[in-house]
Amino acid sequence: MDAIIDNLDLYLQGFGTTLLLLVVSGLAALVIGTLVAAMRISPVPSLRWFATVYTEFVRNTPLTLVLFFCIFVLPLLDVRLDFVTRAIIGLSVYTSPFVAEALRSGVNGVPVGQAEAARSVGFGFRQTVGLIVLPQAFRMTIPPLINVFIALTKNTSVAGGFFVVELFAVGRTVANARGDQVIPVLLGVAAFYLLITVPLGLLAARLERRWVVQR
């Protein structure tokens, strides 16, 4: 136990970096994901096609490979950024198709009858989408989006394998230094991750429960 207390400032530093990775790449993924989702449902075929290929391509590439690209291959292309920024780029790109799918499934989850009803009382495209479809789609996308962010939280640990000093990397260093206390050291790291993921998971489950019952 004293291994954690002795290194508490290291832990907190690592936790700070993890939070930084989570928040910044989460926001960036939200932006890219929204763009991709918009392209995916747009009436322009070539954009739709591009968004589909992008989603398929990125979703089937392992995160380790994406981060490997950002850390080791980007310097070959004369991109000079620090490790944290490059890790954020990798995590945002990797997460963006999952955000796009969550948004798209939310829009598709609104029963078609809702849009048909709006059209049949004379609403135009703007009114149908803005007043009827999106408000319903929005709340249905919240639980899946929270799930995407939970996955992102866990995925930030992969950046720890690529020179970014966040929780996982801290845990590995401390565990190597204190071979006698590996179990408490790693459980301490796990506790920090659970501190983010479990409350988010409970929130998603609670929201989903409420809306499943309503439907």
Add this chain to the structure above:
Amino acid sequence: MTNVLFDAPGPVARRNSLIASIAGGIAILGGLAWIFFTLNAPRGELPGYFDPSRWDIFADPTVWRYIFVAGVWGTLRAALTAAVFAVALGIVFSLLRSAQTAWIRIPTAIVLEFVRGMPVLLMMLFILLVLNTGSFWAVVAALTLYNGALIGEALRAGLASLPRGQREAGLSLGMRPMQSKMLIEFPQAFRQMLPIIIAQLVVLLKDTSLGYIVGYVELLRVNMNQLASFYGNYYLFSFFIVTLVLYLAMNLALSWFARWVAKRTARRTGQKPPNPDEEDEELLKGVAKANAEARQMGQGSV
């Protein structure tokens, strides 16, 4: 959905859409061409990344043999072993999680929550350092535990989505609850959830690459570490592209298989199976429904 939102496009709208499509297509192709030419531009003394001299090692069959024997097989070996164990563990988890007795159900729920909230990579490191298993079993065990938990939740959602009458019919024929569960409900739940299970196996296959970080010899390590340092940085980019293509080939094949199974299930049962492309959403929905069901039956869920 999209076709309800608009009126059917008339000639002007159709022409505008065509023009926008062509403009978008040109923009995308331009972007791709820009990437290609940037990569292909000479780097100081050295030629660009698509220069034949950077790819000549791939004419050597021993390179390919090494990539496949050590790399691809290393990845597939871990993925196959973990997949078998994960499905088995998922079955056990789903049975324990939907058990009648609270002191089995509630601890299982807590364990599942714990496993699902932890990074797989941390589990790998934990198993590697604490149990001293060697990197292969560390990778396999962590992947089994994590994916077993998710497959377990998917199966539980499948069990809960069955019509109540299935279980009642089994019980009324004099089957014990366990018999009805194993012989009547489980086979149906498994078939219904098969697309989701395969989609989860894609995640598992992708996650074998985390073995790179804990020192397991798989595709990424073989190509990007062993071969790239043997042949030198000159070939790093070429090895990266080959690795990417191999991973995409494996994962896309499995993803398409999941879709095919979903379509086939839909044809055979006439019901709409869960969409493997929206695995996350389907799981969330399924689990919420299963919990609601359990609450109705008077078994509180955690």
